[in-house]
Amino acid sequence: MARNWAGNYEYTAPRIVTASTVDDVRRVLAEPGRVRALGTRHSFTDLPDTTGVLVDVTGFAPEFELDEAAGTVTVPAGIRYGVLAVWLDERGWALRNMGSLPHINVGGATATGTHGSGDRNPVLSASVRALRYVGADAELHEVRRGEPDFDALVVGLGAYGIVVSLTLDIVPGFRLRQDIYTGITWDAALARYGELTAAGYSVSVFSRWEEPSVGFVWVKTRLDADDHAVPDVLLDGVRTHGEVSPFVEGDNATEIGGVPGPWMLRLPHFRLDAQPSFGDELQTEYFVDRADAPAALDAVRALGDGIRHLLFWTELRTAAADGLWLSPAYGRDSAIVHFTWYTDRPDEVAAAVARVETALEPFGARPHWGKVHGFDRAAIERVHPRLADARAVFERLDPDGRFTNAHLERVGVREPR
Numbered sequence: 565m566a567r568n569w570a571g572n573y574e575y576t577a578p579r580i581v582t583a584s585t586v587d588d589v590r591r592v593l594a595e596p597g598r599v600r601a602l603g604t605r606h607s608f609t610d611l612p613d614t615t616g617v618l619v620d621v622t623g624f625a626p627e628f629e630l631d632e633a634a635g636t637v638t639v640p641a642g643i644r645y646g647v648l649a650v651w652l653d654e655r656g657w658a659l660r661n662m663g664s665l666p667h668i669n670v671g672g673a674t675a676t677g678t679h680g681s682g683d684r685n686p687v688l689s690a691s692v693r694a695l696r697y698v699g700a701d702a703e704l705h706e707v708r709r710g711e712p713d714f715d716a717l718v719v720g721l722g723a724y725g726i727v728v729s730l731t732l733d734i735v736p737g738f739r740l741r742q743d744i745y746t747g748i749t750w751d752a753a754l755a756r757y758g759e760l761t762a763a764g765y766s767v768s769v770f771s772r773w774e775e776p777s778v779g780f781v782w783v784k785t786r787l788d789a790d791d792h793a794v795p796d797v798l799l800d801g802v803r804t805h806g807e808v809s810p811f812v813e814g815d816n817a818t819e820i821g822g823v824p825g826p827w828m829l830r831l832p833h834f835r836l837d838a839q840p841s842f843g844d845e846l847q848t849e850y851f852v853d854r855a856d857a858p859a860a861l862d863a864v865r866a867l868g869d870g871i872r873h874l875l876f877w878t879e880l881r882t883a884a885a886d887g888l889w890l891s892p893a894y895g896r897d898s899a900i901v902h903f904t905w906y907t908d909r910p911d912e913v914a915a916a917v918a919r920v921e922t923a924l925e926p927f928g929a930r931p932h933w934g935k936v937h938g939f940d941r942a943a944i945e946r947v948h949p950r951l952a953d954a955r956a957v958f959e960r961l962d963p964d965g966r967f968t969n970a971h972l973e974r975v976g977v978r979e980p981r
Contacts, residue, residue: 566618568605569667570845572907575602576610577618584623586704589726592619593702598966601726603642603672606665607934608847610971611676612722619726622669630655636693638731641671646836649828658737661685661766664833664879671727676934677719677892679900680831681784681881682766683854687893690886691733692718697725700962704728716950716957719890721933723958723967723977738786740765740830742820743794744808745781748801750865753778754858756799761854761882761899763798766831769880770810773868777801779877780810782820784831790824810877845876846910848917849902849932851892854882856927857899863923864901871916876904889950890977892930901929914938941976951976 566575580602583589592599598616605612612618624640626647631637637657639648645659646666652658661680663673670688672678679687694708695717705725707714717724745763753760753769761767764783771779781801785794796803809817816838818829829835852860861880879902883893892898903920905913913936921929921938930947931937945951958978962968968978 566605568607570608570847570907572608572846573610575613575618577614577616579616580618580620582620582623584625586698586728589619589621589698589728590702590704592617593698593700593726593966598969599726600967600969601641601671601722603669604644604667606668606672607676608936609934610969611934612672613971614969616966621671621726621728624728626651630657632657635734636731637734638694638729639670640729641727642669644669644836645673646828646832650836652734653737653826653828656737657734658827659831660691660733660735661688662828662831663688664768666828666832666834666836670730670732672934674718674730675720675722675727677888677890677932678934679881679883679893680766681768681883681900682764683761683882683897684884685766686884686886687891689718689888689891692730693733694731695727696729697727699725700964700966713957713961715887716889716954719888719933720954720958721890721972721977723972724961725967738827739790739824740784740786740827741792741794741822741824742818742830743783743785743822744804744810744820745783745798745801746777746779746804746808748778748781748799749776750778751776752799752801754862757858757861760799767882768833771878771880772872772875773865773878774872775868780808782810782833787824792824794822844907846905846907846913847903847932847935848905848920848937849900849935850920850924850929850937851883851898851900851932852924852927852929854897854899860899860924860927860929861901863926864920867916867919867923870919874905874909874913874916876906878903889954890933890948892932894948894950902932939975941974944975944977955979
């Protein structure tokens with residue numbers, strides 16, 4: 565049977581169809597029954613599953629439409645970010661940001677509010693200028709930025725149709741370098757949190773909640789020239805010289821050590837031609853208001869001794885606010901607390917996730933839609949102010965519930981049936 569990328573979830577759908585054209589998708593929707601889209605399978609839960617047909621959209625040809633005057637590229641929903649990035653770079657263009665994995669597909673990442681890092685960089689969904697989807701009527705529809713329903717549909721969790729292509733904002737190509745800083749203490753990081761996260765174009769902190777150091781601080785610096793200097797000191801830590809990395813093996817990571825390179829080989833943490841991350845893992849992740857970050861991180865820090873043995877790493881990142889209704893960064897500049905867990909003790913991990921969520925509850929934490937969490941409808945409604953508005957749009961576009969499933973109903977994105 566088919567499993568997700570991490571291997572922790574087996575899809576229960578009785579049928580999986582690989583689509584290579586819009587007409588393939590329309591033919592599936594012309595038949596009765598429930599349908600859900602399937603991409604590169606990077607969700608960690610039953611979010612993509614269905615009691616009907618899963619439509620794998622990764623079979624579309626990698627054909628792109630570049631509009632240099634508009635500053636956009638139109639792409640198939642199932643295309644991996646890394647494949648698109650190479651194509652854009654060859655033509656002198658870039659995406660504003662990428663996630664840590666270039667292996668994820670554009671449609672699935674934008675539909676779940678996936679992100680990279682950077683104080684001024686919003687989640688990847690915010691780059692969507694337009695999207696096209698096959699709806700419950702088996703017809704192709706388009707919605708563009710500024711039109712009714714757009715802000716509900718971009719981070720839409722597949723709740724209203726099968727997205728087949730998207731138009732994304734692009735920027736001129738640029739270069740970056742990656743440097744690792746160590747020795748930064750928790751005291752300094754929490755007292756000067758804004759200075760820490762503003763240290764580069766994109767900043768990630770890899771921590772195991774040990775004392776007194778936060779761990780590894782991974783700074784991606786956008787370069788005006790390849791000889792652009794970076795500081796040797798950050799807060800009370802120092803820049804390492806050489807290939808010091810939070811990843812033990814290191815051979816699947818993009819090049820660090822201050823070596824200048826093109827954006828698409830520096831923004832992701834992992835190389836497209838290597839295994840992404842650790843592979844056999846579970847992930848959870850939460851967004852809080854950036855103004856609350858020091859207090860929120862201190863609350864999780866108090867759990868360190870009880871969860872450290874279950875963790876590969878925690879990664880701390882940031883995202884700029886956006887106006888997409890179900891985005892985890894909707895309406896607030898966000899600090900993001902990510903956990904990569906071992907899979908061999910699932911009961912202990914579940915208990916640890918519950919403790920983390922309790923610690924973050926006072927800060928209105930919003931979970932990443934595609935990762936493991938314990939939020940139900942009531943909990944999601946408390947932290948997502950536009951949930952009811954988005955749900956109303958989905959119910960209007962799909963009144964018979966063809967695109968709903970148990971997960972969407974459990975978290976209140978669709979009404980129960």
